[in-house]
Amino acid sequence: MVCFSGHVCVCVCVCVSSVLQAWLWCVSLWPxxxxxxxxxxxxxETGSLIQCTSISQEKLLDRVIQHAELIYRxxxxxxxxxxxxxxxxxxxxxRNQGGTMCHTKPxxxxxxxxxxxxxSDKWLLHSVLMLVQSWMxxxxxxxxxLNRYDDAPDTLLNKxxxxxxxxxxxxxxxxxxxxxxxxxxxxxxxIFEHTLTPYDEPSPEIPESVLRDxxxxxxxxxxxxKMETFLKLLKCRQSNKLSCLSY
Numbered sequence: 723m724v725c726f727s728g729h730v731c732v733c734v735c736v737c738v739s740s741v742l743q744a745w746l747w748c749v750s751l752w753p754x755x756x757x758x759x760x761x762x763x764x765x766x767e768t769g770s771l772i773q774c775t776s777i778s779q780e781k782l783l784d785r786v787i788q789h790a791e792l793i794y795r796x797x798x799x800x801x802x803x804x805x806x807x808x809x810x811x812x813x814x815x816x817r818n819q820g821g822t823m824c825h826t827k828p829x830x831x832x833x834x835x836x837x838x839x840x841x842s843d844k845w846l847l848h849s850v851l852m853l854v855q856s857w858m859x860x861x862x863x864x865x866x867x868l869n870r871y872d873d874a875p876d877t878l879l880n881k882x883x884x885x886x887x888x889x890x891x892x893x894x895x896x897x898x899x900x901x902x903x904x905x906x907x908x909x910x911x912x913i914f915e916h917t918l919t920p921y922d923e924p925s926p927e928i929p930e931s932v933l934r935d936x937x938x939x940x941x942x943x944x945x946x947x948k949m950e951t952f953l954k955l956l957k958c959r960q961s962n963k964l965s966c967l968s969y
Contacts, residue, residue, distance in 0.1 A: 779902045783960065786895040787953045790850075793888055794946040800881045801939040807875065808932050824941035826856050831948070838952070839967065843959060846952045847900050853945050854893045861886040864938055867931065885942075892949070 777785075805814060831849045832838045841849070865882050868874050958966035 779899070780960070782895065782899060782902065783953070783957055786892065786899060787950070787957060789888060789892040789895060790946070790950040790953050793885055793892060794943070794950045796881050796885050796888075797939070797943040797946045800878060800885065801943050803875070803878050803881070804936060804939050807873070807878070808871075809936055813933075823937055824944065825860065826853060826941070826945055829853075829856070835967075838955065843956055844904055846956050847896060847903065850949050850952050851893065851896045851900065853949050854889055854896060857889060857942055857945065858886075858893075860938055861889065861942070864935060867935055 829852060831852065832841055861882065865879070865886060868879055868882060955966055
């Protein structure tokens with residue numbers, strides 16, 4: 723077990739047998755309006771569509787990126803919807819200030835463009851997996867707390883649950899990528915404990931619990947964007963492009 727800054731502890735995960743097949747099955751349960759973004763069928767020798775039992779590394783990376791893109795998009799929508807419903811306009815500036823109190827801040831994950839460009843493919847993948855796993859419990863917490871709001875719209879509740887479910891699918895996809903690309907059986911640390919940081923100066927205009935949930939949504943949106951960026955940078959490198967400096 724390893725601890726970051728004395729309050730975030732991690733344990734090492736081992737064993738990922740048959741994860742690919744489970745991940746493909748999980749993806750197949752997506753709503754129809756998303757299915758066009760994730761091609762699930764393969765063709766046999768006669769050209770007939772069959773269920774995929776294996777997938778190339780390139781196609782797997784593409785699907786993982788599609789997962790990350792959709793998760794980031796829905797996280798943006800959730801953050802905006804929560805903001806419109808529960809956060810007074812003068813406090814909307816918190817969205818630009820968010821990140822200083824995120825529970826993932828102590829993690830050894832690069833933040834600047836120059837740092838990101840310098841890290842290896844291996845660390846890109848492990849950073850994505852670390853971020854994904856670190857948000858499992860906070861998103862479950864967020865679902866629970868949003869259910870206690872008297873006027874939380876079903877759209878927000880559904881989006882939060884959807885993201886939580888798809889984060890698990892993304893984790894499984896990244897696990898398989900690590901096996902395929904790095905040939906590793908022991909994976910990155912899995913974060914099981916976290917601390918929700920309280921606000922030192924709660925605003926009289928809004929309850930502290932609402933500010934905490936708002937900060938969670940802001941932090942998740944930022945980390946979801948990191949996941950997407952890291953995976954797209956990896957894809958760029960795999961494509962042997964001359965320059966991937968835009969990521």
